[in-house]
Amino acid sequence: MAKNCHNDYKMKFTGEEEFPDLSLHNNHMAKVLTKEIYGKLRGKSTPSGFTVDDVIQTGVDNPGHPFIMTVGCVAGDEECYEVFKDLLDPIISDRHGGYKPTDKHKTDLNFENLKGGDDLDPNYVLSSRVRTGRSIKGFTLPPHNSRGERRGIEKLSIEALASLDGEFKGKYYPLNGMTDAEQDLLINDHFLFDKPVSPLLTCAGMARDWPDGRGIWHNDNKTFLVWVNEEDHLRVISMQLGGNMKEVFRRFCVGLKKIEEIFKKHNHGFSWNEHLGYILTCPSNLGTGLRGGVHVKLPKLSTHAKFEEILTRLRLQKRGTGGVDTASVGGVFDISNADRLGSSEVDQVQLVVDGVKLMVEMEKKLEKNESIDGMIPAQK
Amino acid sequence: MGGETLLGTIGIFVSTPDSNSPQIRQQGSAMPFGNTHNKAKMNYDSDQEYPDLSKHNNHMAKILTPAMYERLRSKETPSGFTLDDIIQTGIDNPGHPFIMTVGCVAGDEETYEVFKELLDPVIEDRHGGYKPSDKHKTDIDPANLKGGDDLDPDYVLSSRVRTGRSVRGFCLPPHCSRGERRAVEKLSIEALASLTGDLNGKYYALKNMTDAEQQQLIDDHFLFDKPVSPLLLASGMGRDWPDARGIWHNDNKTFLVWVNEEDHLRVISMQKGGNMKEVFNRFCTGLTKIETLFKERNHAFMWNEHLGYVLTCPSNLGTGLRAGVHVKLPNMSKNAKFEDVLKKLRLQKRGTGGVDTAAVGGVFDISNADRLGFSEVELVQMVVDGVKLLVDMEKKLEKGQSIDDIMPAQK
Numbered sequence: 001m002a003k004n005c006h007n008d009y010k011m012k013f014t015g016e017e018e019f020p021d022l023s024l025h026n027n028h029m030a031k032v033l034t035k036e037i038y039g040k041l042r043g044k045s046t047p048s049g050f051t052v053d054d055v056i057q058t059g060v061d062n063p064g065h066p067f068i069m070t071v072g073c074v075a076g077d078e079e080c081y082e083v084f085k086d087l088l089d090p091i092i093s094d095r096h097g098g099y100k101p102t103d104k105h106k107t108d109l110n111f112e113n114l115k116g117g118d119d120l121d122p123n124y125v126l127s128s129r130v131r132t133g134r135s136i137k138g139f140t141l142p143p144h145n146s147r148g149e150r151r152g153i154e155k156l157s158i159e160a161l162a163s164l165d166g167e168f169k170g171k172y173y174p175l176n177g178m179t180d181a182e183q184d185l186l187i188n189d190h191f192l193f194d195k196p197v198s199p200l201l202t203c204a205g206m207a208r209d210w211p212d213g214r215g216i217w218h219n220d221n222k223t224f225l226v227w228v229n230e231e232d233h234l235r236v237i238s239m240q241l242g243g244n245m246k247e248v249f250r251r252f253c254v255g256l257k258k259i260e261e262i263f264k265k266h267n268h269g270f271s272w273n274e275h276l277g278y279i280l281t282c283p284s285n286l287g288t289g290l291r292g293g294v295h296v297k298l299p300k301l302s303t304h305a306k307f308e309e310i311l312t313r314l315r316l317q318k319r320g321t322g323g324v325d326t327a328s329v330g331g332v333f334d335i336s337n338a339d340r341l342g343s344s345e346v347d348q349v350q351l352v353v354d355g356v357k358l359m360v361e362m363e364k365k366l367e368k369n370e371s372i373d374g375m376i377p378a379q380k
Numbered sequence: 381m382g383g384e385t386l387l388g389t390i391g392i393f394v395s396t397p398d399s400n401s402p403q404i405r406q407q408g409s410a411m412p413f414g415n416t417h418n419k420a421k422m423n424y425d426s427d428q429e430y431p432d433l434s435k436h437n438n439h440m441a442k443i444l445t446p447a448m449y450e451r452l453r454s455k456e457t458p459s460g461f462t463l464d465d466i467i468q469t470g471i472d473n474p475g476h477p478f479i480m481t482v483g484c485v486a487g488d489e490e491t492y493e494v495f496k497e498l499l500d501p502v503i504e505d506r507h508g509g510y511k512p513s514d515k516h517k518t519d520i521d522p523a524n525l526k527g528g529d530d531l532d533p534d535y536v537l538s539s540r541v542r543t544g545r546s547v548r549g550f551c552l553p554p555h556c557s558r559g560e561r562r563a564v565e566k567l568s569i570e571a572l573a574s575l576t577g578d579l580n581g582k583y584y585a586l587k588n589m590t591d592a593e594q595q596q597l598i599d600d601h602f603l604f605d606k607p608v609s610p611l612l613l614a615s616g617m618g619r620d621w622p623d624a625r626g627i628w629h630n631d632n633k634t635f636l637v638w639v640n641e642e643d644h645l646r647v648i649s650m651q652k653g654g655n656m657k658e659v660f661n662r663f664c665t666g667l668t669k670i671e672t673l674f675k676e677r678n679h680a681f682m683w684n685e686h687l688g689y690v691l692t693c694p695s696n697l698g699t700g701l702r703a704g705v706h707v708k709l710p711n712m713s714k715n716a717k718f719e720d721v722l723k724k725l726r727l728q729k730r731g732t733g734g735v736d737t738a739a740v741g742g743v744f745d746i747s748n749a750d751r752l753g754f755s756e757v758e759l760v761q762m763v764v765d766g767v768k769l770l771v772d773m774e775k776k777l778e779k780g781q782s783i784d785d786i787m788p789a790q791k
Contacts, residue, residue, distance in 0.1 A: 006417040007551055008460040013559030020558060021623050048420045052556075060620055084649070140420050146464075147431060148424030176432065202613070209471055212432050 006051060015039035020060045021204030027072030028283075029059035031219035032090045041242045046083050048140045050076030055084055058143075071095060071284050074204045076144030078279050079136070080269045092276075092283055096341040105277035105287050108344035111246075111253040119355035124297045124360045126332065130252045130349065131230035132289040135271040138264060140205040141232060141281045150213035150229050159229045161217045165231040168255055170219035172228075175211035191216055193230050206231060206281075223247035223248075224255050232281050232289075234259075243294065245356075249349050277341060287341030292349040294356055295321055299331025300366035301359055306376060310362075313379045314355035315339055335359070351380060391476040392641040396779060414532030426450035431471045437723055438483030439694075440470035443501045457494050459551050460612050462485030465616075466495060469554075472614040482695050483636045485615045489548065489682045501568065503687075504695055507752040515686035516698050521754035522657070522664040528764035531654025534769045537743065540650035541663045543700040544643035544691045547674060550694045553642060554615040558623060561640050564585055568639045570674035572628045581630035583639075586622035602627055604641050617642060617692075634659075635666050642667060643692050643700075647669075654705065656767075660760050688752060698752025701759045705735070705767050708740025709776035712770055717787070724788045725766035726750055746770065762791060 010018055019038050024029040032058065041052040058071025073091065075081060081088055089101045120128070129234035135141060136156065139149045158172050173182055186192035195210045196202055217226040227235040235260070236254035260270055276288040301307055302318075319334040320327040328334075335356055337348040355377075357358060362372045414487045421429055430449050433441040445466065451461045470483025484502060486492055492499055533541070546552060547567065550560045569583050584593055597603035606621045607613055628637040639648040647670070649663035671681055682690035688698040711720055714728075722729060730745040746767055748759040766788075773783045 006460050007557045007560070008458070009551055010557035010559055013563070014559065017555055017559040017562065022619065049417050061618070139416060144418055146418045146421030146424065146429055148421055148428035149418075151428060152424070203619075207467060207472070208614075209431060241713050253484060 003238040006054075009044065010053075015042055018042065020056065020364055021373070022060070024063050025059070025072070026064035027042070027059050027062070028072040028094050029056050029087070030064070032094065033087060036335065037086050040086060041084055044075050044083055045205045046079040048079070048144065050080055050140070050144050052084055052087065053118060054144065054205075054232050055080060055087065058200060059204040060270065061199050070200060071282055073283065073332055074143045074281050075082055075141055075279070075283070077140040078137070081276060081279065083240065088283060092096030092286065092341070094315055095284055096287070099152050101275075101341050103342065106344045106347075107272070107277055107288070109253045110346065111250040111255060113182055113346040114246060114249055114349055114353065116357070117246035117249065117349070118244050120245060120294065120353070120356055121360050122242045125243030126295040126297065127239065128243060128248045128294050130235065130245075130264065130290065130292040131235060132252075132256070132287055132291075133235040133238040133278070134256075134260075134289070135279050136233045137271050138268050138270050139233065141202040142229065142233070144282065147212060150209070153233050154213045155213060156263065156266055156268055157226070157234065158215075159215070159266075160259055161226060163262055164219075164255075164258060167221060167251065168219050168224060169222070169252045169259065170217055170335060172215055172217040174215040175330075176214070186216060189218075189222060191218055191222075191228055196231070212236050224251055226259075231323060232285070241283075245292070245294065245349065245353050247291070253306070253345075287339075287344045288343075288348060290345050290348055291336050291340075292352045293319075293334050293336025295332055296329075296335055296356060296360065297332050298335075298359060298363050301363045301372075302328065302333060304362075304366065304372070306372075310359070310376065311335075313377050315351050315380045316355050316357070339348050381427070384621055401486050417460070417465075421464075426453055429453065431467070433471070433687065435474050435675045436483070437475035438470050438473070438481040439502045439505050440483030440498070441475070442505065444498060448497060452495055452497060454496055457488050457490040459490075459493055459555065459666060461494060461551070461555050463498070463771040465555065466491065469615040473611050481611060482693055483556045484694065485692050486552055486690070486694070488551045489546070491552075492687060492690065499694060503697065503752070506695055507698070508750070510753050512686070514753065515685050516684070517586065517670050517755045517758075518688055518699070519666060519757040520664040521757065522661040522730060524757040525660055525760055525764065527768075528657035528760070530689055531656060531705065531764070531767055532771050533653045533699070535709075535774060536654030536705045536767065537576070538650065538652050538706045539654060539656045539659045540648065540705070541656075541659055541701065541703040542646060542648040543591070543667070543702075543756075544664075544689070545645040545647065545667075545671075545700070546692070546697055547644045547692050548680050548682045552677075553617040553640065554692060558620050561620070561624040564644050565626065565639050567674065567677055567679055568628070568637070568645065569626075569707050570677070571670055572637060574673055575630070575666070575669060577628050578632060578662065579635055579669065581628055581635070583626055585624075585626040587625075597627060600629075600633060602633075603640055607642070609708050612642060615692075635662055637670075647679070654767075656705065656760065656764050660703070664756075695707055696751055698750075699754070699759060699760055700751060702747050702751075703763045704745050704747030705728075706743055706748070707746055707767060707771065707776050707791065708741075708743050709746075709770060710772045713739065713742060713744060715773075715777065715783070717783070719790065722746075723768070724790045725769070726762050727766045728790045 001173055015038055017037050038164055045051045055073045058074055064070050089227055093099055121376050139153055178308050196207050214229045223240050225237040236256055238248050240248055263269055278289050314337055315338050317338040321332050321334055362375055365372050427447055430446045454455055456462045464486045467486055475481050504510055547564050550556055550564050607618050625640045634651050636648040646669055649659050651659055689700050691700050726749050727746050728749040731739045732743050732745055748763050776783050
């Protein structure tokens with residue numbers, strides 16, 4: 001679905017006549033957007049032409065879910081977060097635990113600062129993974145970018161990734177032009193991403209011109225993967241079987257840094273500022289954009305009355321092994337950090353490492369019919 | 381050249397949406413949004429921005445060359461609709477090997493003028509060679525229809541005529557703002573509320589329908605739902621759903637108006653049996669009354685003498701009219717000459733679920749194939765005469781007789 005919010009005739013109508021009907025809505029945008037804010041912002045646009053109606057269209061078209069609080073807005077370029085701060089600052093505060101407009105975000109991609117993480121019990125921790133997103137300065141974002149921009153990003157990405165070597169030596173597969181054999185293999189490896197079907201994404205205009213300019217790169221070892229022009233300019237993923245999160249994080253940091261240097265050399269560094277950290281399409285991914293997680297067997301702990309509380313205190317969240325909104329299968333859960341903004345990459349992965357270690361110990365106790373009451377953690 | 385490039389020229393924005401002449405946007409307007417939605421695209425060459433249409437099979441993809449794209453890419457209509465807006469749906473929906481989709485939409489009345497270089501050939505391709513210099517004739521005087529009241533109800537189960545209308549002064553569904561859409565709804569409610577007699581009816585807004593009302597409308601086969609077809613969604617027509625969308629129908633359930641679905645208005649007249657004359661009478665009377673009411677409020681329907689009624693999809697230009705019947709033709713439809721007969725009669729067949737559905741029990745939806753270049757009366761006449769002949773053929777085949785001597789000439 002395209003969005004089409006650059007209709008100049010709308011200024012002939014009052015703010016009241018144009019204000020969306022949000023009466024059935026439950027998302028961050030609908031909670032925050034008042035007629036006053038809308039009236040103030042409706043005449044503005046970013047230098048590339050993104051308007052407040054563009055920002056909110058996805059939230060207008062997708063009222064939300066009674067239990068899941070979606071964000072309901074997107075950025076079309078880096079400047080959105082400044083031009084529309086009256087709307088986006090309160091949403092960011094709401095979504096990121098009270099993060100204030102004056103707060104500073106700390107970036108730390110020094111993997112050596114992570115303590116431990118190489119000894120999570122592989123009998124319980126089946127796999128480990130860290131992902132993030134990056135936007136490339138000088139290009140507008142997926143809801144807004146033109147074909148020329150998107151292709152420009154793809155071209156830069158191909159060059160940057162082609163210059164990687166050693167453990168990062170790999171190959172790029174454009175979605176347009178993949179052979180059937182390549183496609184089957186990427187599907188079997190669980191690497192292939194498909195055209196977004198979620199109306200949350202399509203209503204924001206991210207699927208335009210599919211599959212033009214989109215592709216997947218991965219290293220020969222299949223432990224480092226980059227998606228080009230899906231929900232963000234780049235999505236970077238490091239993963240492997242087993243519980244060695246330290247190694248996964250090392251590869252993540254090293255690979256990311258190498259890629260960033262190459263983009264910088266072409267005068268297209270990653271979008272970042274000291275308030276919001278890494279700038280991404282969805283406000284929920286600001287800061288680190290990082291989700292570090294494991295697939296871990298917790299059949300007993302997950303049925304314990306205190307499971308949710310433990311997760312909350314550890315600042316972790318659970319998902320099924322199919323990803324967000326899926327159910328767990330066989331007592332195996334995807335456990336990852338809940339935070340994105342206001343703590344660093346090292347901080348967040350540390351929470352995962354320490355938290356998962358504790359939960360595995362709890363699981364083992366419960367197996368032996370012992371109590372875990374003495375192990376309940378304090379709020380982190 | 382002056383007013384047509386985005387960068388460098390200074391001019392004055394002219395906005396007279398009710399005038400008949402097209403307006404081409406000039407740089408430096410009073411509107412705050414600038415001349416192209418994503419301004420960054422003008423930093424790239426036309427070649428870098430030209431879409432990949434290598435796997436595409438729709439009218440737009442056949443016509444849009446890189447050179448044409450380059451000439452049109454910096455233009456926009458007074459309301460800000462650009463070439464990329466027009467073609468987005470055709471890029472996102474490559475098409476079907478057997479069904480030729482249009483692949484482009486209009487965002488306002490001026491689209492057809494500002495982008496005529498693209499749309500004229502698309503129109504010509506789609507509407508049987510219709511030339512830029514051709515004039516379209518409008519005739520909604522039901523007295524001009526001959527016959528049509530005696531189609532055999534043992535064969536003709538139901539009769540229906542539909543068309544679309546756009547309200548001048550507002551952008552079309554791919555582009556309209558919420559304020560505009562609500563204004564179209566408000567005007568429509570006022571206009572329809574003043575209809576009386578056989579046309580006395582009620583409006584049901586999609587967003588505050590009760591469950592009971594919704595069920596009734598579904599049972600009557602009147603309710604339309606949020607578009608799911610990617611052809612429509614990719615053009616932006618689903619935005620803000622269900623805000624300002626609704627259904628009006630008369631108490632007798634024979635005249636129905638959809639507000640703000642694929643076009644500003646869709647108008648439908650229908651009833652069981654074969655009295656197409658009565659269906660067309662009601663259609664013309666109702667439409668004329670509605671048009672008068674809109675005109676009184678200074679918002680006539682979009683129309684010009686070249687394209688007839690201006691609608692969102694180029695395939696619906698001219699009359700926007702599809703007149704059809706559900707008719708039992710179990711023998712005729714299996715006859716080797718069926719397709720040829722339809723073609724000669726300028727008719728098309730569909731299943732009874734509408735376009736792309738299969739026929740059930742030998743019952744077909746038979747309707748006019750043309751939209752532009754023929755008047756409403758002419759098109760309905762073709763349906764009336766053609767269906768009469770098809771039913772005669774069916775009766776002959778039932779009796780084991782040949783139909784060779786009643787084969788029609790090409791209309």
